[in-house]
Amino acid sequence: MTTLASDFLNILTSRGYIHQCSDIPGLDALAAKRDVTAYIGFDCTAPSLHVGSLVQIMMLHWLQQTGNQPIVLMGGGTTRVGDPSGRDESRKILSLEDIENNKRGIQNVFAKFLQFGSASPAAAMVDNAEWLTKLNYIEMLRDVGKHFSVNRMLAMDSVKLRLEREHELSFIEFNYMVLQAYDYVELARRYGCNLQMGGSDQWGNIVNGIDLGRRMGTHQLYALTSPLITLSSGAKMGKTASGAVWLNADMRSPYEYWQFWRNTEDADVGRFLKLFTTLPMAEIAKLEALGGAEINEAKKALANAATALLHGKAAAEEAAETARKTFEEGASAAGLPTFNLNLPIGILQAAVAVGFVKSNGEAKRAIANGAIRLNDVQVQDEKAAISESDLNADGVAKLSSGKKKHVLIKRT
RNA sequence: GGGAGAGUGUCCCGAGUGGCAAAGGGGGGGGACUGUAAAUCCCCUGCUUUACGGCUUCGUAGGUUCGAGUCCUACCUCUCCCA
Numbered sequence: 001m002t003t004l005a006s007d008f009l010n011i012l013t014s015r016g017y018i019h020q021c022s023d024i025p026g027l028d029a030l031a032a033k034r035d036v037t038a039y040i041g042f043d044c045t046a047p048s049l050h051v052g053s054l055v056q057i058m059m060l061h062w063l064q065q066t067g068n069q070p071i072v073l074m075g076g077g078t079t080r081v082g083d084p085s086g087r088d089e090s091r092k093i094l095s096l097e098d099i100e101n102n103k104r105g106i107q108n109v110f111a112k113f114l115q116f117g118s119a120s121p122a123a124a125m126v127d128n129a130e131w132l133t134k135l136n137y138i139e140m141l142r143d144v145g146k147h148f149s150v151n152r153m154l155a156m157d158s159v160k161l162r163l164e165r166e167h168e169l170s171f172i173e174f175n176y177m178v179l180q181a182y183d184y185v186e187l188a189r190r191y192g193c194n195l196q197m198g199g200s201d202q203w204g205n206i207v208n209g210i211d212l213g214r215r216m217g218t219h220q221l222y223a224l225t226s227p228l229i230t231l232s233s234g235a236k237m238g239k240t241a242s243g244a245v246w247l248n249a250d251m252r253s254p255y256e257y258w259q260f261w262r263n264t265e266d267a268d269v270g271r272f273l274k275l276f277t278t279l280p281m282a283e284i285a286k287l288e289a290l291g292g293a294e295i296n297e298a299k300k301a302l303a304n305a306a307t308a309l310l311h312g313k314a315a316a317e318e319a320a321e322t323a324r325k326t327f328e329e330g331a332s333a334a335g336l337p338t339f340n341l342n343l344p345i346g347i348l349q350a351a352v353a354v355g356f357v358k359s360n361g362e363a364k365r366a367i368a369n370g371a372i373r374l375n376d377v378q379v380q381d382e383k384a385a386i387s388e389s390d391l392n393a394d395g396v397a398k399l400s401s402g403k404k405k406h407v408l409i410k411r412t
Numbered sequence: 413g414g415g416a417g418a419g420u421g422u423c424c425c426g427a428g429u430g431g432c433a434a435a436g437g438g439g440g441g442g443g444a445c446u447g448u449a450a451a452u453c454c455c456c457u458g459c460u461u462u463a464c465g466g467c468u469u470c471g472u473a474g475g476u477u478c479g480a481g482u483c484c485u486a487c488c489u490c491u492c493c494c495a
Contacts, residue, residue, distance in 0.1 A: 259448080266449045293447040327448055346461080362441085365456055369442040383461085402441075404448055 006031030008066040012224075014281060015274040017059055019200045022210060022223040027195065030222075031068060034121070038063055038195035038224075039071035039187050041128070041180065044079040045094065047105035048248035051260070055226045055275055059197050060123070061113045069121040071193060072110050073183065074103050077132030083158075083176050083205075103127070109247050112310055124191065128183050144182050147215040148208075153177065156204045177205050184209030188218040195222045229275070231265055247310060254311040255335055258319035259404070261303035269298045277305035326406055330376060332398040338408040344387035347372065347379055350409065356401035366401060373400040 004010045004024075008031040012018050021027060030036050040056045042049065049057075060070035079099050094102075107125065110116075114123035153159060156177065159169060184206070187193035196206045206223040213221040245260050246252040252260075264272055270288035273279060279287075279301070287298035300320065307316035322335030339354050351363040351372060364382050366372050372379045375390060375398050386409060390397040396408045 263448060266447095269449090293449095295449075296447060299447095299449080323448085348461080357441090359459065360461080361459065362457080366442070369456065371442045402443090 004028050006066070008036065008063060008068060011062050011066065012059065015062075016271060017055065017062075017226050017275065019225045019227040020203055020223070021225075022207065026220065027222045027224065030194065031066065034067035036063065036068035036195050037071065037191055037193045038068065038197055039073045039184075039191075039193050040197045041073040041075050041078065041183065042106060043075040043083060044099045044102035044106060046244075046246075047102050048246040048251050049106055049109055050244040050246050052229070052244075054247070055229055056198065057110065057113050058275060059224075059226060060110075061278075064114055064119070064121060064123055067121055069191075070114055070123045071187065071191060072114070072123065072125040073187065074107065074125065074127040074129075076100070076103055076127040076129030078128055078176065078179050078183070080129075081176050081179060082173050083180075105248060109310075126187075126191075128179075128186075131186050132179055132183070140182075144178065144212065144216075147212055148178055148181075156208075158201075158204060177208050180205045181209040181212040184221060185213050185216050185218055188213055188221060192219075193221075194219060195224060197224045197226070200225045200228050231268055249311060253337060254307055254315040255319045255322055255337065257310065258303045258307045258316065258323060261306045262299050262323060263404070264299055264302060266295050269295060269302060273298070273302050273305070277302060277309065279305055332375075332392065332394075332396055332408060334394075334396075334408075336398070336406050336408045338396070338410060340410050340412045341386075343391075343409075343411050344385045347374070347384045347386060348382060350386050350399060351401065354399060354407045354409070356399075356405060356407075371402050374398070376400070 004013065006028050009018075009024065009028050027036070038060070040060060042053065042056075060072065063070045076099060079094060079102075080096070082094075110123070110125065116123045116125065153174070158177070159174065184193070184196050196209060198206055203223065203225050206225065210221040210223055213219075245257065247257075261272070261276075270284065273284045273287060274281070277284075287301055290298050303323075304316050304320055307319055311319075318335050322333040325331045325333035326336060337354075341350060341353055345353070347367070348360045348363040351357050351366065352360060356372070357363045357366055363372070367379055367382045370378055374384070374386060375392075386397055386399070388411070391409075391411065396410050398406060399409055400406045
């Protein structure tokens, strides 16, 4: 392993962001001169990004921190087509309004991690709908299509997988890689972009772009991918009981976000500290060295730092304090998710209303399993109700499901 | 266009003989043990204001039958072979 000259690659390497790179020495030389302009594409398939995209966002963050220019590419155009990578079923084709709404929801997150506007290498945000929607089919085929070999396209993982598993791959999806490759060329021409980053599943698409660039006469392009982040237990990261861990605060509160990180498995703490926080490596090494129950301190540090990055320091501290009161003192911390309900209300309805369970039947089962507690007292009777007398001096009652889910109930 | 197969419990895989709320996994939830961890063990995993009750589920729509996931017809979608 040769030593790296650039801060950018040094950081990415030591923190574990790199899975594959088309040309480390070449990219290193560029980054050392702070001449890298890199982009990552984000599909607009949901109204918010989730933690799965965080690695990518952090790569852009470090890129800017080390004096290079990040470009956030919103997939306003490519989302209309749908990326078949890593899926064995066709994506639903989203309506244009949905895509537009999703795009708006996603955009704001980047301001937390990147500096746009007046910063010295300012981050930029562009939407590939800008050029993709204007393409003319015949021209496209002649200028771009001629550089693609179907033989090679068929050999690509995203395609091969579908074919091998005998799942359908529609022509529209088959074209996705062409559009993504073209994006890269377009960004190279417009912004002098010379690096595309992405998750490891994007490798094929990115390399296609490099190839296309060479054939269409752009400057040398580079590819860099991050490893797919999985939990030590093998599960995919970012999914919890109640669905994806969204980054937008209105879809996943700072408190819940903090909890997500707090519940990290022991074996993942060090890795996550490096990937998802900006804590200095020396400090991470210390935290990582903690053993046994002490590793919980490292988890708190992870939760604090990660939440502060996304939601700000104040929100992180508040979440930490709420968690401390709730879990270490068993108190009804004011920062817990709060619901206003009409009292009295049956315990079953209440459990449904706060989102613990999806139906009354499920609530009954939860009670039978001893999962539901009201003000820390296990509910035995499914006909029980929450009434005024259950509220404490501050007018709230604490309802819990299992050991980790707690909410506060107030009178409407 | 011709021929052969497939679509099952609104997360996934997957058994299924005319009596089926439908085997078994995975995933998920809960409990025990712990440290808000992992591993392990146990329980739960269609809806319904009690129910050995009612209702809704096996691609869609009809039909046969006391009774249909299971049989028949048409249609939709996918896969494979031929053209």
